Amino acid sequence: MMRVNQDRLWNSLMEMAKIGATSKGGSSRLALSKEDKAGRELFVSWCEALGMEIHRDPIGNLFAIYPGNNRLAAPIVMGSHLDTQPKGGRFDGVYGVLAALEVVRTLHENDVKLNHDLEIAVWMNEEGARFSPAMLGSEVFIGELSLEKALGIEDVNGISVGSELEAIGEAGTSEFKRHLDSYFELHIEQGPILEDLNKEIGVVTGGQAIAWLDVEMQGRAQHAGTTPMRYRKDAMLGVSAFLLEIEGYVAAIDDALLTIGEINIPFSSRNTIAGTVNFTLDIRHPETEKVKEMVAKVKEMAKEVAAKRALEVSLTDVWLSPAIPFDESCVNLVRSAVKELGFSNIEMISGAGHDAIHLAKHCPTTMIFIACKDGISHNEAESITEIDAANGTNVLLHAVMKRDQM
Ligand SMILES: [Zn+2]
Structure with missing residues (x-):
């Protein structure tokens, strides 16, 4: 040859x-x-x-x-x-x-x-x-x-x-x-x-197929020194709980990828509980249908986590690029x-x-x-x-x- x-x-x-x-x-x-x-x-x-x-x-x-x-x-x-x-x-x-x-x-x-x-x-x-x-x-x-x-x-x-x-x-x-x-x-x-x-x-x-979402989790901004833990609606902790949960979900799917590349707390301050947190999700998989299924599931999970913590959440589809x-x-x-x-x-x-x-x-x-x-x-x-x-x-x-x- x-x-x-x-x-x-x-x-x-x-x-x-x-x-x-x-x-x-x-x-x-x-x-x-x-x-x-x-x-x-x-x-x-x-x-x-x-x-x-x-x-x-x-x-x-x-x-x-x-x-x-x-x-x-x-x-x-x-x-x-x-x-x-x-x-x-x-x-x-x-x-x-x-x-x-x-x-x-x-x-x-x-x-x-x-x-x-x-x-x-x-x-x-x-x-x-x-x-x-x-x-x-x-x-x-x-x-x-x-x-x-x-x-x-x-x-x-x-x-x-x-x-x-x-x-x-x-x-x-x-x-x-x-x-x-x-x-x-x-x-x-x-x-x-x-x-x-x-x-x-x-x-x-x-x-592979790619989906981009924008997510906003909303709680209540309050004083860090005067608000007992049980009275808080902490958007940052809600986001943390949500992200760990979807990490587990995605990690169990072969060839699936999840990335949180940007996160922002508007008007952030070290002695104020985060009232709002915005972040991005990038979800990928070799099959378009699987990406769509993951997006739907992630939306559902976000709502469950938010409900448990008395938070509001909204997820916006930004881009879907098929496989x-x-x-x-x-x-x-x-x-x-x-x-x-x-x-x-x-x-x-x-x-x-x-x-x-x-x-x-x-x-x-x-x-x-x-x-x-x-x-x-x-x-x-x-x-x-x-x-x-x-x-x-x-x-x-x-x-x-x-x-x-x-
Ligand atoms: Zn190149």
Whole structure:
């Protein structure tokens, strides 16, 4: 079986990491910054050395094409992103792009041309660190966000996507929503599971469903020194009781996740009993129906806890994002590549957002994960092994070659 060149892949990763290098060994290339531009230029120079064609679309997504035998067939696309968090790691996104490049380099040196064009996509502003929302470029590409709206989005300094695209010359004319045969994204896991289970490859079957709720618990603000415990309507203690109860409920459901990320006591004071507490709930599970069931149950539990303590509670639905299953035929290609290469693996769901989640609404899509040290990501300390990097890239190579034969 054809194999990628592990050293060449690693050297390219280390070369890219020098652009915007941070003091603690990470990278800083915010979307459309001069560092991002320099990273894109380095990538383009590597692609042009392979005779690839370079295109850009009006939102600054960058595409490098390795021409196939049948130029009329829709392209097979691999990709990810080159932008980073302000103090990001060397592998989040970058790995998926440079692994795709290593796939093309391997085909090129073996004189192998596919039937389809093989394309590498570099999606603009995946991180959402400079411009919100995250995964902006792929969202515009699939037509879920208008170009006009996206160009008007500003960073904290009031600089818009549109003006910055013009300043660094990264806008082009490639068409949105064009027909793609398929999309494969290789990424670091950004969580601890693969390392913990000592598995080489994560076969990703989809993205999970997410529900966001706003909760307000109301009691009565009173003096901390004069109100005996039995007379109190303490919203904070009501919230505490509720949260411990739902933690127990969610922990008993396989693959369910619960996060309280924001909590606020309006007019808080250390010698006043909390009259009102506001907080957020983030509930996730691979199945949309299960998330809906959990939301309903959590609402019921909130009312029970509040009633027991003579408190009032209101829960507001903020957002429900359904689960996104990846394309079964693409997942199967990854499964069979993993099997032929003899890698240990598990099937998993993507916990984080990725461009692939958008692309899955547009064309047959899947993802491949490799382990990252201690599950740490969005951090300068992000780390992967050279062998894992090569293993994931070999899976990507053989999955797209199998796709080409379909
Ligand atoms: Zn990423």
